[in-house]
Amino acid sequence: MMFTQQLKEEVEPIIESIYNDPFIQGMVRGDLSKEAVIHYLKADHLYLNEFAKIYSLLIPKLDDKEGIKFLLEQIDFVMNGEVTAHYTLADYAQVDYKTIIKDGEWYPTSDHYIKHMYFNAYRYSDAAFTICAMAPCPYVYQQVALKMKERHDFNGNPFKDWVDFYATEMKLLMEHLDGWVDEFAEHASEAERAVLTKNFKESCIHEKRFFNMAYTQETWESVVE
Ligand SMILES: Cc1ncc(C[n+]2csc(CCO)c2C)c(N)n1
Numbered sequence: 001m002m003f004t005q006q007l008k009e010e011v012e013p014i015i016e017s018i019y020n021d022p023f024i025q026g027m028v029r030g031d032l033s034k035e036a037v038i039h040y041l042k043a044d045h046l047y048l049n050e051f052a053k054i055y056s057l058l059i060p061k062l063d064d065k066e067g068i069k070f071l072l073e074q075i076d077f078v079m080n081g082e083v084t085a086h087y088t089l090a091d092y093a094q095v096d097y098k099t100i101i102k103d104g105e106w107y108p109t110s111d112h113y114i115k116h117m118y119f120n121a122y123r124y125s126d127a128a129f130t131i132c133a134m135a136p137c138p139y140v141y142q143q144v145a146l147k148m149k150e151r152h153d154f155n156g157n158p159f160k161d162w163v164d165f166y167a168t169e170m171k172l173l174m175e176h177l178d179g180w181v182d183e184f185a186e187h188a189s190e191a192e193r194a195v196l197t198k199n200f201k202e203s204c205i206h207e208k209r210f211f212n213m214a215y216t217q218e219t220w221e222s223v224v225e
Pocket residue numbers: 044047048051074077078082136137138139141170173207210
């Protein structure tokens with residue numbers, strides 16, 4: 001079995017638990033609180049900007065021209081394309097997207113998640129370590145969206161476009177990310193493979209915490225209340 005296939009099987013219970021969490025269930029029912037959506041957008045706008053910058057940190061770590069071109073496309077996609085999913089959310093919350101992101105905020109959970117990626121980008125010379133910390137970002141969204149679509153009819157649901165976007169648009173990206181990780185894992189040591197696994201699992205848990213952060217309206221102050 002390919003290394004990334006093994007990783008994906010190991011995190012399936014985490015993804016099922018994210019599906020059952022209140023943020024996603026609120027989307028399934030179409031009654032997620034507008035406050036949760038706004039909190040999510042404020043954090044996610046900043047998250048996407050940093051995600052694009054972390055792609056740029058991978059460029060010097062790669063040698064293949066095609067791979068580098070793909071990363072440049074992804075930077076553009078994160079900065080521009082993914083914003084369409086955010087507009088679906090802003091429309092639901094009946095707020096102007098540009099106004100929301102004007103005062104984006106780093107909350108404890110989103111802050112921790114992005115620093116997990118930066119740490120790996122600076123700590124390890126091989127891109128695979130950072131890619132394992134980044135891959136749950138598209139993978140969790142793809143899998144959660146597929147579960148949503150399989151189990152419910154989204155016709156008439158305000159989040160239909162969001163679900164369709166993540167269910168269909170992540171495939172090519174996952175193929176590239178998996179390819180890089182599998183290639184490295186083939187000749188990696190046991191200890192290196194353990195770090196890759198840990199990075200992937202931790203980011204799946206960060207994804208779960210990110211949705212719950214928005215649902216509970218987390219702030220730095222609320223953590224000590
Ligand atoms: C917390 C959080 N996690 C994942 C995504 C989805 N996402 C963000 S960047 C990207 C990959 C683009 O190359 C994907 C799928 C999100 N918006 N917010």
